[in-house]
Amino acid sequence: xxxxxxxxxxxxxxxxxxxxxxxxxxxxxxxxxxxxxxxxxxxxxxxxxxxxxxxxxxxxxxxxxxxxxxxxxxxxxxxxxxxxxxxxxxxxxxxxxxxxxxxxxxxxxxxxxxxxxxxxxxxxxxxxxxxxxxxxxxxxxxxxxxxxxxxxxxxxxxxxxxxxxxxxxxxxxxxxxxxxxxxxxxxxxxxxxxxxxxxxxxxxxxxxxxxxxxxxxxxxx
Amino acid sequence: xxxxxxxxxxxxxxxxxxxxxxxxxxxxxxxxxxxxxxxxxxxxxxxxxxxxxxxxxxxxxxxxxxxxxxxxxxxxxxxxxxxxxxxxxxxxxxxxxxxxxxxxxxxxxxxxxxxxxxxxxxxxxxxxxxxxxxxxxxxxxxxxxxxxxxxxxxxxxxxxxxxxxxxxxxxxxxxxxxxxxxxxxxxxxxxxxxxxxxxxxxxxxxxxxxxxxxxxxxxxxxxxxxxxxxxxxxxxxxxxxxxxxxxxxxxxxxxxxxxxxxxxxxxxxxxxxxxxxxxxxxxxxxxxxx
Ligand SMILES: [Fe+2]
Numbered sequence: 001x002x003x004x005x006x007x008x009x010x011x012x013x014x015x016x017x018x019x020x021x022x023x024x025x026x027x028x029x030x031x032x033x034x035x036x037x038x039x040x041x042x043x044x045x046x047x048x049x050x051x052x053x054x055x056x057x058x059x060x061x062x063x064x065x066x067x068x069x070x071x072x073x074x075x076x077x078x079x080x081x082x083x084x085x086x087x088x089x090x091x092x093x094x095x096x097x098x099x100x101x102x103x104x105x106x107x108x109x110x111x112x113x114x115x116x117x118x119x120x121x122x123x124x125x126x127x128x129x130x131x132x133x134x135x136x137x138x139x140x141x142x143x144x145x146x147x148x149x150x151x152x153x154x155x156x157x158x159x160x161x162x163x164x165x166x167x168x169x170x171x172x173x174x175x176x177x178x179x180x181x182x183x184x185x186x187x188x189x190x191x192x193x194x195x196x197x198x199x200x201x202x203x204x205x206x207x208x209x210x211x212x213x214x215x216x217x218x219x220x221x
Numbered sequence: 222x223x224x225x226x227x228x229x230x231x232x233x234x235x236x237x238x239x240x241x242x243x244x245x246x247x248x249x250x251x252x253x254x255x256x257x258x259x260x261x262x263x264x265x266x267x268x269x270x271x272x273x274x275x276x277x278x279x280x281x282x283x284x285x286x287x288x289x290x291x292x293x294x295x296x297x298x299x300x301x302x303x304x305x306x307x308x309x310x311x312x313x314x315x316x317x318x319x320x321x322x323x324x325x326x327x328x329x330x331x332x333x334x335x336x337x338x339x340x341x342x343x344x345x346x347x348x349x350x351x352x353x354x355x356x357x358x359x360x361x362x363x364x365x366x367x368x369x370x371x372x373x374x375x376x377x378x379x380x381x382x383x384x385x386x387x388x389x390x391x392x393x394x395x396x397x398x399x400x401x402x403x404x405x406x407x408x409x410x411x412x413x414x415x416x417x418x419x420x421x422x423x424x425x426x427x428x429x430x431x432x433x434x435x436x437x438x439x440x441x442x443x444x445x446x447x448x449x450x451x452x453x454x455x456x457x458x459x460x461x462x463x464x465x466x467x468x469x470x471x472x473x474x475x476x477x478x479x480x481x482x483x484x485x486x487x488x489x490x491x492x493x494x495x496x497x498x499x500x501x502x503x504x505x506x507x508x509x510x511x
């Protein structure tokens with residue numbers, strides 16, 4: 001049976017229990033912008049060699065692999081590659097990372113993209129920070145350009161500054177307005193990067209050990 | 222034709238350790254070996270957990286395998302072995318190289334553990350002699366003595382695969398440090414040459430992976446020919462003198478792994494915490510002994 005199966009994002013928590021692996025096939029840029037908080041592998045679709053991937057990660061033929069992309073198209077292409085290479089247990093995560101976000105999956109991201117996609121949970125979430133940024137920037141540009149045209153050209157410095165700010169955030173990935181908005185009371189409920197816990201953090205029993213060799217920590221090498 | 226065993230690796234991010242299950246899926250015979258398991262342990266709280274080992278147990282059960290061997294490549298200094306726990310849950314024989322008798326000799330006085338850590342190695346089910354052959358279900362296997370990282374490092378050859386522990390790491394990582402007591406950079410070089418003399422298509426499975434950059438995710442395998450061509454420390458053309466020099470320079474002043482003291486004493490007991498006092502087990506932290 002090499003039929004490609006699908007999995008709904010709300011069932012992703014079952015993957016680990018089945019000894020499966022999630023494989024994100026988006027580009028490195030997309031991946032560093034926003035990715036699943038739960039363990040997963042990442043290889044861009046263009047670089048993906050199924051047999052080599054399985055061999056070098058110590059996965060056997062029967063290991064279930066769950067493909068993830070932005071909305072589901074590249075994940076299906078990746079799944080087809082795996083099926084063609086003879087792997088019998090491949091799955092596509094319906095609706096990709098967009099649907100995962102809608103379904104309440106923890107996403108590590110600077111700015112989480114939202115949208116609707118197949119497999120969406122359509123839960124009512126507050127407007128994402130990114131949409132708030134777009135809305136505010138748009139309104140400011142609209143109002144101050146109008147004032148600049150019809151009242152006083154001095155107002156045109158404001159859209160100029162907004163444009164500069166947006167360009168800077170596009171290049172650097174840092175958005176002052178988004179950072180400020182995240183601190184607003186109505187955004188407190190939004191999912192954010194997992195807290196790492198301070199010096200007094202309590203170790204949860206299911207989270208042992210809290211340490212990791214990480215860079216600079218002595219191991220056996 | 223060389224047998225190609227199936228290999229499933231389990232990576233423990235906390236200690237960067239690879240645990241392997243090795244079997245032959247083409248056979249009725251479902252016997253397998255587990256190599257270098259991990260018992261999770263938190264230094265600060267003194268708590269342990271069997272989450273990593275339980276993942277291996279779940280896998281063994283899901284594939285309908287029967288554990289014949291629980292193999293150790295060496296007495297690990299950076300993580301605790303789950304060998305004892307796995308044997309209690311799944312059966313199998315715990316085996317290691319006979320050279321660990323020397324390691325027991327070294328550490329027993331440090332931990333003053335003679336009471337619960339036999340010096341004759343009888344806590345292990347089998348002590349392999351150099352080059353000893355054995356079978357894992359339908360597959361023939363062989364141990365080879367590959368010291369250097371510790372005086373008792375063993376590599377296990379199974380079909381076209383070799384499990385090298387810390388004798389060699391992936392090409393961009395290099396090989397195991399040689400500054401632990403009894404470690405020796407010259408021995409490490411000689412062991413590396415033994416491993417690189419295996420057929421070029423041999424799959425070499427490493428005991429740890431420390432990816433050098435954020436984009437390189439943990440992997441477990443490189444072929445012998447890839448190691449010959451590009452291993453950071455063993456690449457083609459490196460002389461024994463040059464290897465030793467570079468190894469010793471890299472190890473100079475290096476800190477010890479966080480779990481070294483619990484690891485050594487527990488691993489010399491196949492992964493047990495030792496004799497209790499009124500039901501409480503302890504980890505001993507000898508002062509000024511490292
Ligand atoms: Fe080691």
